[in-house]
Amino acid sequence: MRQFWIQFSGNLLNGMILGSVYGLMTMGLSLIFSVLKIVNVGHGAFMMIGAYVAFWMFHLLGLPPILSIFIALAVGMTLGYCFFQLVIRRLTAAAELTTLLATFAIGILLEESARFLWGPDYRGFSWNVGRIMLPPIAIIPLGKIYALISSIIVAVSLYIWFKKGRSGSAIRAVMEDREGATVCGINVDGIYALSFSVGIGLTVASGNLLTLFVPVGINPYMGGVYTLKAFVIAVLGGLSSPWGAFFAGFLFGLIENGSYTLFGLVPGIEPFSMTQFFAFFLLLMILLWKPTGLLGAK
């Protein structure tokens, strides 16, 4: 029994640390949805780009992810801006059908380009900076702690920008009321472009940090799983609230790791699949009974 509790709390701790990256990745999705009302189905592909940024920066320049995150952010914002101008700008008033398909196609384009440029193989790198011993509960590599701290810093600076910055406030105004914001003289198109590129920037940055958790899992098709996880987390946090999403990320990390340990106790089932099943079950239940999210404000 004692063994179980040790393992359980160790898993929860790891889940919470991973949850910070989950939160960051979902903030991007949530920001784009709350401003543009577009679900970015190509979300995971952008994270994959971030993972490759981390890989190449480490491989070529020796930059660890906590430094290459700035490059990832810049790459993401550029990509986001380009895709907004080329595609999304023309679809802001279109039906879900077209935006879902368009973002999915962008995802495929990114995945296939990555495969074309860098091949289909799994890649990875290891950044050895020591570890923290917490016997008997867990041994946590310092890299993961840095990832936790970085994502909190990014989230907090975004929060400050939203609350204090001029353009941040404009984004909040558009989130609340598109037409009202237009009447107040806010350049809604400009805000769309800004939110889309910041959203993609956050997504790519989170993919960058993710490499600290999946040391050898970098490949062109790694993103699909994270798209689906981000959906669940976004719904958990209320879909159109980036802050809800960040905290829901932690919650999801806890739920994921906790239920994995618990399902492992039941004989005759696959704990990995059941954990995923439970996540989607949760998604449906929340959509049904509390569509504003567990952490939604309203």
Added chain:
Amino acid sequence: MNRLEKFYPLFPVYFLYGALFLFGQYTKGMWQAVALAAFYAALGQAFNVFLGMTGYVDFGYVAFMALGAYGMALTVSGLYAVTWLGGGMILVGLLAAAVFSGCLSVAVGAIALRLRGAYFAIATVGVNEGFRFLLEGIKLWGGSEGIVISSKLREAFGTDGASAISTFWADVFVFLIAAFAAFLTLQYMRSRIGYALAALRADEDAAQVIGVNTTKYKIIAFITSSALGGLIGATAWTLKLTYVFPAEAFAIHYTVEAIVIVILGGAGTLMGPVAGGILYAALKYGLGVTFPGLQLLILAPVIIAIIVVVPEGVIGVLKAKVRGTALEKFIV
């Protein structure tokens, strides 16, 4: 409008299916490509009943095809030893496929159809993935190893019979399902269901206010579309490939392909899915032959360009062109 005139729009649709079938039969080595085109056309036609008519995006549509595939696989593995059934076993399997996916669609419809727009799309993705992981998690129906029926088909129909089923009859069934789906689509369009759905698609709240029971018609379209999807899964996957694996049967990219086909042809049109399916198959097959391994890299920007430039699809454009001419009655 006389009795026959009502069916004019089916002529060009059936003409395309007939031409496709004959082309496959009389051109050497093209049957597989034609079967692919028929699969895509049928998929589009079945999906269009819900997506095209209601405007709701079911992002988990492939779950219904998967359940149909399981319905057929379970029937064959359960009944292959019952000799007096003969070919009737396939019919039982088709029925099971329709019932399986129909039941799931009732359950999903009751829950998810209360949601709209993006929320509906996300909920249906959740159903698709959740169901797949449940199958794998509790190891139901073979779990992640799926069901393989090739030996059972051989036992029931002999080696030649089994190979005829998977190389020819499965594809014929797909053609028939596509034709049936087109017929149903036209019936729906010309009835109260179609008018109600058209109102719903334009403005759901307004439709409710004027007394249209939107929930009822949405569910009718949803169940029809799902059951047709189940039949496609049962024939184009289980009978043709002789196996069902959850990782393949629940793959989200089939849903996306279905959306591409419907948009390419024109959402909510009768002829759109046929045209879209054939175009998409030709594009994919052609790119696969000329640029092996790069087809998706080329296809993705093409899809994006189509959405941006002609969101109403091929038939949508054609419909606008023939408005007011004698052809108007044929292109719907």
